[in-house]
Amino acid sequence: ERREKINAWTGPAVTRDGHHVQLLANVQDAAAAQRASESNAEGVGLFRTELCFLGTKEEPSVESQAMSYRGVFEAFNGKKVVVRTLDSGSDKPVPFATLADEPNPSLGVRGIRTQRINNGLLGNQLDAIKMSLDGLDSEAWVMCPMISTLPEAREVAKAIRNRGLKAGIMVEVPSTALLIDQFLDEIDFVSIGTNDLTQYVMAADRLSANLAEFTTPWQPAVLNLMARVAEAGERKGKPVGVCGEAAADPLLACVLVGMGMTSLSMAAGAISAVGAALSEVTLEQCKAAARAVINAFDDEQAQKTARAILGTIS
Ligand code: PEP
Numbered sequence: 001e002r003r004e005k006i007n008a009w010t011g012p013a014v015t016r017d018g019h020h021v022q023l024l025a026n027v028q029d030a031a032a033a034q035r036a037s038e039s040n041a042e043g044v045g046l047f048r049t050e051l052c053f054l055g056t057k058e059e060p061s062v063e064s065q066a067m068s069y070r071g072v073f074e075a076f077n078g079k080k081v082v083v084r085t086l087d088s089g090s091d092k093p094v095p096f097a098t099l100a101d102e103p104n105p106s107l108g109v110r111g112i113r114t115q116r117i118n119n120g121l122l123g124n125q126l127d128a129i130k131m132s133l134d135g136l137d138s139e140a141w142v143m144c145p146m147i148s149t150l151p152e153a154r155e156v157a158k159a160i161r162n163r164g165l166k167a168g169i170m171v172e173v174p175s176t177a178l179l180i181d182q183f184l185d186e187i188d189f190v191s192i193g194t195n196d197l198t199q200y201v202m203a204a205d206r207l208s209a210n211l212a213e214f215t216t217p218w219q220p221a222v223l224n225l226m227a228r229v230a231e232a233g234e235r236k237g238k239p240v241g242v243c244g245e246a247a248a249d250p251l252l253a254c255v256l257v258g259m260g261m262t263s264l265s266m267a268a269g270a271i272s273a274v275g276a277a278l279s280e281v282t283l284e285q286c287k288a289a290a291r292a293v294i295n296a297f298d299d300e301q302a303q304k305t306a307r308a309i310l311g312t313i314s
């Protein structure tokens, strides 16, 4: 019966009492974007651009980058597409942009920090994004991964806005979540990467099968930080999205909406299940669940509490 409800669901996503939430797709290339455009996604919330860099020994030219990006914008022409600049290093090593001998790659030169050893990488990528939009009217938002200081945010915002694009950052490092009010003053939007935020808050490798109990976004400390980010966004009137795996869990998605997230981005295949779950609950219920989970004793209690308030949606 749940399956039928999910299959019958069509967007846009609204709670039972009519509160709208943007459900967006995570994609990594034009083919995935094409498939996602046939789902109920309202746009792309995370375009992981790494794929364009993975097979090459050198930085691809601006023109060749632009060609790879264009297919994604074409698939969602006229819609919102959030492009993430290169997130190399750690779990996504890119040959020419990653240091080979780091003892702790997840704490090393990864994400935006790659800029330090590859001056010009960001500028070239932004030029390519701008170029790829030529003649299209997609709403391009650009965000940078692994931002951890205010000067970094200020610098990338300037570079992105110089190309006339909307500037954002990912919230993946606890330092950024802790100073979120000041970060929001520097940029136009944020998107929480729950995979990395959880890894860094809990000091637990996201790739370790032995640490699943620490790497779940249901950990109360992670939920607390996410709630804090959402609240700051509401206060400052700036969009706060979630684009990590957490957004694809229908129960957690309702909790995130209760915290005040304005968009959720996930694998296209998860969108209908999340949309169907949201259609069954009220915003008040979501808010009550959001208030309750941040006081939970552990991840299991957080989940149980949410289920008790939201019902059997997942
Ligand atoms: C995340 O960290 O949650 C995220 C969305 O980015 P990635 O999984 O690509 O690191």
Ligand code: MG
Binding pocket: 145, 172, 193, 195, 196
């Ligand atoms: Mg990440």
